[in-house]
Amino acid sequence: MKKITILIMGILSISVSNAQSISDALRYSSGEITGTARFQSMSGAFGALGGDLSAISINPASSAVFTTSYASFSLGTENNSNSTNYFNGTDNSSNTSLNLNQGGGVFIFKNSNTDSPWKKFSLAMEYDITKNYDNDWRANGTGNTSIGQYFLANAQGLRLDEISQFQDETISEAYSEIGIAYGYSNQQAFLGYYSSILIPDNDDNDGNTLYTSSILGNSFKQDYTYSATGYNGKISFNLGTQYGENTYFGLNLNSHFLNYERYTSFYETNNNTGSLVKEVLFDNTLSTNGSGFSFQLGGIFKLTNELRAGITYESPTWMTLEDETTQYIETLVSDDTNGDFYQPVNPNVLNIFESYRIQTPSKITGSLAYVFGTQGLISLDYSRKDYSKTKFKPTSDPSFNAQNALMENMLTAASTFKIGAEYKVKQFSFRGGYRIEESPYANGTTVGDLTGYSLGLGYNFGNTNLDLAFNQSRQDRDEQFFNTGLTNPVILDTKISNVTLTLGFRL
Template sequence: MSVAAAFYAQAQDVSILRNTVDVYSSTPMVGSSKFNAMAGANGALGGDANSMLTNPAGLGVAISGEVSGTLAIAGNKNKSTWAGSTIDYSKTNTDLGNVGAVITFPLMSETGWKFINIGINYSNQSLDNYVESPGSDNVIKDFTDKSSSLAGHAYNRYGNLSKTSFGVGANYNHNVYLGASLNFFNASIDQYDTAAFKSLADGSMEYFDRQNTPMFERSSGFSATVGVIGKLSPNFRIGGAIETPTFWRIDRDYNFYNDPNYGDATGSESRDLTTPLKATVSAAFVASKNFSLNVDYTLGLTRPKYTVVTGIESELNSFFKDNYKNVSEVRIGAEYRLKQFRVRGGYSYVSNPFDALTVSQVNPDASTSNNSYSNMMLNSRNLASFGIGYDFKAFYIDASYQYITSKYSNPYLRGIETGNPDTDTAYYSPTRIMSSDYFAVSDVKNNRNNFFITLGWKF
């Protein structure tokens, strides 16, 4: 279907659609350096608090207590190309990425139950993402008092997404492991959507904010996960986990413009969002105490859905019903141990969340056309990782690196002045209104370079 037909009601814009999937429907997969080096593949291995990011049954695998903390250095680079020009932007954030702890309780009973373990895990990732796209001297907007050419556009997002999990795991006869966790999410997003125009008369710049932006979201969510791991033989394990939908409460403050009653002011609203139910299946091969290999497959079984209060939520739900694809992820990770030294590596692939979408667009030469894109707003993502570690008896230190790549088509600029605050989507400067029936669409290459350092203690 046409994006132009589905995208726009009040505050229903590219940023909201992208953040619904990229932020609220995803899980912060920032674990320890070991977890990150193996691309998050540990669903049938387990053994530490990071198990709650994939399969809480992994808590039951632990036979000793452990606590660890991880420093994350996240580098994000976007390269946006349009009209034969490219704009690069890079940013690096350093933050606490993960804290995890497991306490083990050996059971001295004569039954087959060997351990009951409890764990807590905190995972945190940066949401900062700045995409600035070039303009074109050929794309001209005639205002009442002057004419200006499109100088560029920027989506700018600041924020963090965190997941805190509390879990319990059990070990039955060192062959079957059961686990469950309660997961609490928090998201903080500051989102900007800004277009720039350059006066043809004197070259001065004028900046326009899209209706209902900037917007500032503070959100909380909840989910629960249950899982099981079983040994088929001393060398082979399989696992499975189900995570309930995440139930989000999104509180948003935003700027609005040209309201018939209030003029330019700020508003607030709240929405309830349910994001997809997820299932994970895993298999692991443990050749010896020196080598292990794990494969995970995660599939979203439902789609994002907003609780309907107004027509805005209905429009959003219609878009996801018609255009959203269940997201799948494959993760592969391995570890090799040589005495106290560890070497790890991994790879993961996340599928494209959207079907092909068609937009009415303005081209760099100012002509217009209808074009279909298979990678609109978001696309599939590839991750490669490796790491090393060293055990000092009770203490250990690990380091890892991840390289993540994605390419997508980035729509911007379309906005319509309707005179109705509920449907207006135009761009506003302090003195002018910019309305456009067409998107401009840039090509964006996103590369992320992430480094992690973990210090841990086993007891």
Template structure:
């Protein structure tokens, strides 16, 4: 069968399936848009100091990762600094659907930041300019594996085409890949009282994703494995964003800051997906299809910050506190390109709202020793009571909160020590979120068996996600 005809046939089928669903979108794409493409509250990148203070340094500045929050913070550097951060991230998912419970953990090594800030000009200059560059690399591996669920059973034809009872054995949603960002920043310092900054960000993303379902014959134990329509798939994309910010010293101890981050405009997206279907003769056909017309717009954000920084008794003791309020403009999210990909805009229009994040951090310094702590909370960008479906309590339609993206709570601690012009920082971050995902759609084996699961009333599973992030930063002032 001609590939273009095959593509057109299956694409039309996907559109019809999407319109027949209550949700009228493709959950995998929406999940990726929020949790991978977005540069939002799920980010675990940053220096150990930044993470140790809960990511709350928008008005304090003076840190390469604080520049990610407000580029004006680059102007606060009085000395040039170079540092590199390394982290180990443990990502644990506990997945529950019906009476099935399963836990699994991924552990990855990341480079949450490597960069340099150049403080130009003399201390006596009324007007100074600083420049900075920072690179980060972050794994996005995530495995959500729902185990055997005896409450989900149904009649299905066995290998002899005789209907027998099958039950769910597993449903695995797996992502493997990474994203990276290169940031160039420029900031000015006017009389050490007023700071302006601008940053330009270049993003790169490379992921592989699969949704796999398995059921077993309760009589003879026959196991069948299915791939969800349009999986496995691979995506590669480049993105660009910019941000501007200002920080002002109200008094020598009190600072206020504001920054705006544009959406991330993703383009040059290369997408390879398996598609399955039947031709006009009833023959099963499958192919690995290349898409090249996708584009994605991730949310922008507004950051408002306040900070207090002062010596307590003398130059050997100091205390700093920072608070950030972040508003994510999630309604700016947009899926562009082929008609099947644009279906996801239905989800944005119907269910997405702006979300907020609150971050607070404190740092105490005694001579060369620094101690830090922080906390952050982010609300869900998805409206509560929004997605109709069935499961966990009964077989009637129910409504859920935290669909695909849940509220996030983050607690962090850190310590640092100066050794002459060198410094070493350690940070720890604990992040917890609960969210719901769905089991629905068309599933196929590679030899043509087909299973449709609850298109009108998708089954829900609950995911409890816990991340433990350990960061080491080594740096030098010069």
């Protein structure tokens, strides 16, 4: 089937949510180990160490540990490799992207008053990509539930005249007006009705609210393609200070920015007896842009010359998001009278939804590090984040309220453990790390635990250092094509590999 080129025509859907789900909330609430090569090579276990620009993102007191002003820039490649299993149908895919992972600098101001316990102050600005959304995967297999159940689930209980076009109204006008007047579910029902998937119990009654699917049987060949781009990043404005010889404090004010673009294509065929519709192609695009704010408070304490401890509180992130979507559906209808024919429903409409807010959970991090003089160190970080506190807003939106209640029941508090080590031989530094991030789901299976390891090498030229890091993580999860109706899971095994090079220099 040939897809018709989309002609964009903008609309505004007032006070209507775009069927946000738990997976959307987690996408914007979670991050990755990114930043400088030294930070990555030790799996981000820097909460009690400081002295690295990306460590500021873990503990804002890290900036005050620097003895001189410093800057660094990091360039990295990320490879996203996916294996899928859907009703014993398997597929593999991967993609690689190149990014400026990190950039920033810290300025140190020493107190000339030697009698003051405040030894120095630090000002820093740090840019980090916290999550890269570039990803592609494909799933295919023979399922037992049709996409007709998706449209049926959205349509059931809706009046026929609320999912139908008026006389002399075009498909584009009807789709647009239905979205404005009634919302997202009505638009889905509209697509199902005009693609011949939905059959009203009483086609002559505008008040009809019962529907059946014209796709029958329990064997459906299905193919799903997912392609996404974008990133979640932040700029931290940092203030730090050293009090006495052994205590450091810091504050981060974080400005967040987000861009996420996704294209999905679902294709289904069947040869089931009695099915009116034999093929369905359903394409969707989503573009999300947003910005937000959070803050962090932290401290680092030298308990002895060798042993250090750190503590950080990270506030919730308050983000404002805006969604835009397009949709296209085409079916092959088998008609005994007119023969088989393709029936495209192409609204040619860009849905522009009213902005909404998301509040991600806060996080607390505790850290310990042991420094072996100038030879090396070992560091351990533990953090906890309660994902059940994630919220969509405004809560006056009934669908947001429903999703918030669902997240409160299905999500849970998750812990992250990170350990890193460094050993120095003359100008060379050898590094390694390991981390475990618990599943944010209470059942522990919808999204599995994440495990990752890292390796790195650094060389100190004096006033300049060059660092190289490799880190890799792996996580399994169950992914759904749609949030309702057709919810059979795809088992997705994702492996993310990063190689990062950092150039740092004293100012």
